[in-house]
Amino acid sequence: MSSAFELTYPNVPPEKPDHSQETLHPRLLKSPVVLKATGVTKSYRKGKVEIPVLNGVDIEVVEGEFQAIVGASGSGKSTLLHLLATLDRPDAGEIYFEDNRIDNLSAGSRDILRNRYIGMIFQFYHLLPELTALENVLMPVMINHGVVSYMLRRRKFRKRAKELLDLVGLSHRLKHRPRELSGGEMQRVAIARSLMASPRLLLADEPTGNLDRAAGEEIMEIIRELNAAYDVTMVMVTHDPSIAAQADRTVRLAEGRVESVSIQS
Amino acid sequence: MYKILLSWRYLKSRYIALASIVSVTLGVATLIVVNSVMAGFSDEMHKRLHGILSDIVIRSHDLNGLPDPQWHMDEITRIAGNDIEAMTAAIQIPAMINFRDNIQGQWITQPITLIGIDQSTYAQVSDFSEYLLHPENRKQLDFLLKEKNYGLGKKDRFPLSGWVRRRASSEWERDAVDAQIGADQIDAADIPDSPFPLVDDSGVEGQGVTVDGLEDRGISDVPFQGAAEPQIVFDPATEQHTGIVLGISICSVRGRDADGEVMDYFFALPGDDVKVTFPNTGQPPKALSDSFTIVDFYESEMSEYDSSFAFVPLSRIQDLRGMVDVESGTKSVSTIQLKLKEGADLNAVRDKLQARFPIQQFGYQIQTWRDMQGPLLAAVQLETTILNILLFLIIAVAGFGILATFFMIVVEKTRDVGILKSLGAPSGGVMSIFLGYGLSLGTVGSGVGLILGLMFVDNINTIAGWIERVTGQEVFDPTVYYFNQIPVIVSPLTCVWVVLGAIGIAVVASILPARKAAKLHPVEALRYE
Ligand SMILES: Nc1ncnc2c1ncn2[C@@H]1O[C@H](COP(=O)(O)OP(=O)(O)O)[C@@H](O)[C@H]1O
Ligand SMILES: [Mg+2]
Numbered sequence: 001m002s003s004a005f006e007l008t009y010p011n012v013p014p015e016k017p018d019h020s021q022e023t024l025h026p027r028l029l030k031s032p033v034v035l036k037a038t039g040v041t042k043s044y045r046k047g048k049v050e051i052p053v054l055n056g057v058d059i060e061v062v063e064g065e066f067q068a069i070v071g072a073s074g075s076g077k078s079t080l081l082h083l084l085a086t087l088d089r090p091d092a093g094e095i096y097f098e099d100n101r102i103d104n105l106s107a108g109s110r111d112i113l114r115n116r117y118i119g120m121i122f123q124f125y126h127l128l129p130e131l132t133a134l135e136n137v138l139m140p141v142m143i144n145h146g147v148v149s150y151m152l153r154r155r156k157f158r159k160r161a162k163e164l165l166d167l168v169g170l171s172h173r174l175k176h177r178p179r180e181l182s183g184g185e186m187q188r189v190a191i192a193r194s195l196m197a198s199p200r201l202l203l204a205d206e207p208t209g210n211l212d213r214a215a216g217e218e219i220m221e222i223i224r225e226l227n228a229a230y231d232v233t234m235v236m237v238t239h240d241p242s243i244a245a246q247a248d249r250t251v252r253l254a255e256g257r258v259e260s261v262s263i264q265s
Numbered sequence: 266m267y268k269i270l271l272s273w274r275y276l277k278s279r280y281i282a283l284a285s286i287v288s289v290t291l292g293v294a295t296l297i298v299v300n301s302v303m304a305g306f307s308d309e310m311h312k313r314l315h316g317i318l319s320d321i322v323i324r325s326h327d328l329n330g331l332p333d334p335q336w337h338m339d340e341i342t343r344i345a346g347n348d349i350e351a352m353t354a355a356i357q358i359p360a361m362i363n364f365r366d367n368i369q370g371q372w373i374t375q376p377i378t379l380i381g382i383d384q385s386t387y388a389q390v391s392d393f394s395e396y397l398l399h400p401e402n403r404k405q406l407d408f409l410l411k412e413k414n415y416g417l418g419k420k421d422r423f424p425l426s427g428w429v430r431r432r433a434s435s436e437w438e439r440d441a442v443d444a445q446i447g448a449d450q451i452d453a454a455d456i457p458d459s460p461f462p463l464v465d466d467s468g469v470e471g472q473g474v475t476v477d478g479l480e481d482r483g484i485s486d487v488p489f490q491g492a493a494e495p496q497i498v499f500d501p502a503t504e505q506h507t508g509i510v511l512g513i514s515i516c517s518v519r520g521r522d523a524d525g526e527v528m529d530y531f532f533a534l535p536g537d538d539v540k541v542t543f544p545n546t547g548q549p550p551k552a553l554s555d556s557f558t559i560v561d562f563y564e565s566e567m568s569e570y571d572s573s574f575a576f577v578p579l580s581r582i583q584d585l586r587g588m589v590d591v592e593s594g595t596k597s598v599s600t601i602q603l604k605l606k607e608g609a610d611l612n613a614v615r616d617k618l619q620a621r622f623p624i625q626q627f628g629y630q631i632q633t634w635r636d637m638q639g640p641l642l643a644a645v646q647l648e649t650t651i652l653n654i655l656l657f658l659i660i661a662v663a664g665f666g667i668l669a670t671f672f673m674i675v676v677e678k679t680r681d682v683g684i685l686k687s688l689g690a691p692s693g694g695v696m697s698i699f700l701g702y703g704l705s706l707g708t709v710g711s712g713v714g715l716i717l718g719l720m721f722v723d724n725i726n727t728i729a730g731w732i733e734r735v736t737g738q739e740v741f742d743p744t745v746y747y748f749n750q751i752p753v754i755v756s757p758l759t760c761v762w763v764v765l766g767a768i769g770i771a772v773v774a775s776i777l778p779a780r781k782a783a784k785l786h787p788v789e790a791l792r793y794e
Contacts (some may be wrong), residue, residue, distance in 0.1 A: 101444065111689045111690065114689040120688075122687075126684045127684075130277075131274065141687055143685070143690045146266065
């Protein structure tokens with residue numbers, strides 16, 4: 001609950017979210033919409049009690065944008081991100097990815113979507129402990145390809161995985177297992193993995209939440225560079241105002257709704 | 266691709282799962298050992314039984330038999346001549362044998378099955394001749410006592426027998442009789458010690474068993490064969506009665522000497538005389554007796570036969586019993602035995618013969634060797650089946666161990682499952698990781714079990730030897746089983762089935778945990794700590 005935000009953008013009415021693109025950064029003004037959610041609701045059941053988490057959330061992400069989702073702990077940020085990533089289905093509302101409705105896709109199609117079009121980064125890195133850094137990065141293509149198909153393209157895949165690890169500054173840790181890496185290094189492996197399939201959209205759930213300040217800044221630097229230099233569209237959940245301040249657009253969630261949208265000029 | 270990689274990595278990083286597969290390994294090894302031993306055992310039994318029994322036996326229900334055997338044999342040749350390799354006629358009657366015990370000097374009476382055989386053809390229908398102890402008799406039996414060399418090439422420790430023994434024995438008896446006549450009073454205590462060694466230590470026959478036995482018991486008594494009714498014209502030193510081949514267990518017992526070595530004690534040996542009592546053809550039958558000289562022993566290693574069969578020349582029995590058909594002048598027999606050509610269908614020939622000699626008209630029992638030993642063979646088969654079921658239950662129990670272990674691993678890997686799903690791995694893929702894991706564990710477990718089992722089977726007699734030495738217990742007692750070695754036959758098909766079965770159980774046991782993993786909700790799995 002940072003009041004700094006509201007002070008910076010006091011003119012945004014909390015009741016009615018303003019999705020107008022007029023105020024977006026000029027470089028994004030003409031960009032097509034990558035992701036759009038309208039009226040998304042989600043509640044969890046605890047025994048007989050229904051706990052509403054999201055009650056009608058609308059958001060929109062345009063290509064090349066770096067959007068931050070902020071809100072108090074428990075406000076449903078992760079839940080929203082999981083819905084956007086098709087890891088879960090909303091109770092109501094619609095989610096569109098590049099104009100295709102994705103919230104009601106079959107399990108197989110959603111698997112393909114997650115595998116090739118949407119990359120994810122998590123607070124707890126979520127690397128597979130039995131695999132080396134390189135193998136973790138290769139995982140999305142291993143899932144996509146069968147044994148023969150993978151083996152035929154192995155050189156190409158490994159080359160790309162090494163390049164990505166190089167990009168995040170980990171070319172010297174290819175054979176390390178996750179437990180032999182620091183938190184920052186693990187998160188960098190996770191970033192490389194999320195880029196392996198060249199996704200159109202990156203979803204990050206508090207990627208710096210578990211890191212100290214220095215490591216967190218390193219990660220943010222990589223993410224900003226990805227967004228700026230490689231035009232990766234990015235939705236990042238965070239509760240760190242200094243990180244939110246770097247975003248093109250910040251969506252604030254409260255009580256299951258979009259409380260405010262603020263745009264960085 | 267990721268399925269193989271992850272199955273493999275999980276296998277490599279979790280040796281505890283290998284522990285759960287040890288029971289599969291042991292089950293597979295035991296199954297292979299048990300099946301090999303049982304197969305070896307039953308094969309050996311089949312061989313023995315088949316060797317002793319001819320392929321098909323036609324037996325008249327009446328002891329006095331089946332008249333005009335030549336006509337019967339011609340008929341049989343006419344019906345099934347193409348399938349028949351050899352044929353012989355024989356007489357089989359119950360009888361009593363009576364002989365004097367070498368060791369204690371007492372008379373021994375035993376029931377036997379007296380078989381009158383045609384020595385020129387009998388050996389062709391079964392492995393009869395292979396079971397004889399004298400090498401020349403193994404070539405061709407002639408019912409004549411041989412000089413010595415009994416047991417040559419077959420038993421390395423066999424007491425001296427044959428004419429050598431017979432001469433020495435009769436000489437001693439004459440001396441004994443002379444001594445008694447001189448003393449004018451018959452007193453067993455006055456009988457002098459045996460003047461000759463019962464066993465030729467220097468001969469090829471090796472160390473004497475009987476002498477050892479005698480000395481161990483502190484008995485210096487002697488054989489008395491043929492002395493009961495001195496015959497005026499009969500000189501036992503140079504003459505013999507009609508030859509008889511006795512089943513070895515009729516006049517021997519198998520036991521252990523002081524050192525625990527297995528050995529046979531003989532009450533009578535080739536060269537000694539015996540009396541046989543059997544029924545004549547009268548109504549009602551009267552008992553007839555005649556003296557025979559043991560000319561050889563028959564050792565098939567099937568105690569049932571070795572302790573009852575006694576073979577004598579067919580014509581001698583026919584004459585003694587008066588088995589002559591008055592009208593035709595032909596001598597009757599009681600069985601006709603056939604050996605079929607390689608590959609001939611036993612049951613088909615039996616059925617043809619049964620059709621030709623209908624039971625209502627002839628009253629003959631026509632059986633294959635399998636029919637005759639049916640219950641025994643079936644018992645062995647049943648035993649094998651039950652053992653297989655029990656051992657497979659052991660592997661099934663191992664399956665539950667795998668199930669529990671896998672559930673644990675799935676719980677432990679919940680987050681990994683969430684990660685994989687978030688990366689777009691389909692539920693089926695996640696499931697196959699754990700199925701593949703089960704498959705590889707099953708393969709490793711049963712593969713190792715197969716190798717262990719085969720190694721065990723390969724060295725089973727050595728291992729039995731070790732166990733005997735360590736525990737002091739005989740694992741495979743030759744006095745009981747009549748085998749010196751544990752017979753084994755490894756059937757590749759059985760091995761394949763056992764291994765496939767074990768792998769199948771491991772896979773089936775991993776299905777439930779794998780399904781659980783596949784059903785995990787990705788978000789819940791990711792939140793799982
Ligand atoms: N599986 C669940 N069952 C019940 N309640 C849940 C479940 N997952 C999340 N919640 C609840 O939903 C709310 C939002 O959670 P989350 O999206 O993780 O919040 P945030 O990421 O903003 O901290 C929390 O109150 C949480 O307790
Ligand atoms: Mg959260």
